Amino acid sequence: MFDPVQLRTFLTVAQTLSFTQAAHRLGLRQSTVSQQVRKLEAAAGRQLFGRDTHGVELTEDGEAMLGFARTILEANERAANWFTGTRLRGRLRFGASEDFVLTRLPEILEGFRRDHPEVDLELTVELSGTLHERLRAGRLDLVLAKRSEDRPQGRLVWRDRLVWIGGERLRIDPDRPVPLIVFPPPGLTRARALEVLERHGRPWRIVCTSGSLNGLVAAARAGLGVMAHTRGLIPPGLVRVPERAGLPDLGAVDFVLLHGERGRRDGPARAAAEALAAAVLAGGDRLQRAPSR
Structure with a gap:
């Protein structure tokens, strides 16, 4: 039909x-x-x-x-x-930022593993900035990450806004520096948050740094401060900081798929990368339309 x-x-x-x-x-x-x-x-x-x-x-x-x-x-x-009897084989080195791994990506990867059991899938979970670096160094074949300003290429999966989030009882004192919970460099949300605060002349201080999203979420739930995060992927237990707090707008962020050199040139790796890319793009509506909080 x-x-x-x-x-x-x-x-x-x-x-x-x-x-x-x-x-x-x-x-x-x-x-x-x-x-x-x-x-x-x-x-x-x-x-x-x-x-x-x-x-x-x-x-x-x-x-x-x-x-x-x-x-x-x-x-x-x-x-x-x-x-048709087609069977994808080979080794595929896939990198994804932790935002996706803790939310909607597992169901996409589960479907890929079910459909292509002979692909040797190696998953790397890292900061988006680190994934971009590893892709450039030839250590990954396919990356799903936030778009980097110094690398504007990539196939758009979906676009969302960055917002300030924190614990429900958190109150921001306008007369004191903004308490920030951030990833370490080269985290892209960290860079955006600092750049926006500096541009608006808003003092800030870092109260927590962690390479783990779970660590950041725990600090935010404890009321230590605020963090910049994707609106559609706000973790449970955290809420958007209300506009009356006076924090500047963080703008939009693009989530893209990027192919490495091996993922473009090597036959088995290219076929596996294209199949996984198609699965991610097909599931992009699920990621894009995740409930906002």
């Missing part, structure tokens, strides 16, 4: 909430993307997107279609792999 090509286009638009960005990612004309979405809406007999001058949003039926589309496409891929 539903065309897999149209379903993939639908998922891409849902991930980006932009027909223009979806067309760029898919290598299609924007008119083609719009046409495929209209055909899918006609097949479903429901409107899947709400469109106005401000942007694109999923309708209630569009939200429902997300789960159906993923299930249909995953089933198609498993069936195709079974009957």
Whole structure:
């Protein structure tokens, strides 16, 4: 009933909430993307997107279609792999920042391991800045991380905003330096937080540094201070710092997939990297649409 090509286009638009960005990612004309979405809406007999001058949003039926589309496409891929006898093999060195590993990434990796059991997957969990460095050094084949300002390349998975978070009882004294809970260098959220505070002339002091997200979350829950974090991935027990605290806006952050040289040139590694990249992109709507707190 539903065309897999149209379903993939639908998922891409849902991930980006932009027909223009979806067309760029898919290598299609924007008119083609719009046409495929209209055909899918006609097949479903429901409107899947709400469109106005401000942007694109999923309708209630569009939200429902997300789960159906993923299930249909995953089933198609498993069936195709079974009957064509294709089996991915080789070693794949994948790096992901801790934000993802503690939230939605496990289900994506579980599906990849189920579909490609002969791929030797090596997972590295690190700060985004460290992952970028290891990718440049040839120590990783594929990376899922925040976009680095000095490396603007990469396939967009989703975009979110950085916000200040802390414990529910935390109160910020406007007459004292902002107490910061941060990753060590080269953490990208750390760099953004310090740059924004400096630009707005807001004094700050570091009260906790940890290379582990669990360590940062524990410090924040204890009320030691505030931390910069992705709005859609706020850990349980922490909340957004209210605007009345007067902390400056941290702006948006992009989460991207980047291929290393070996992941582009080596045959088995390239095939495995492309398969995992496709799984991450297909699940990007789950990450992007994680409930905000």
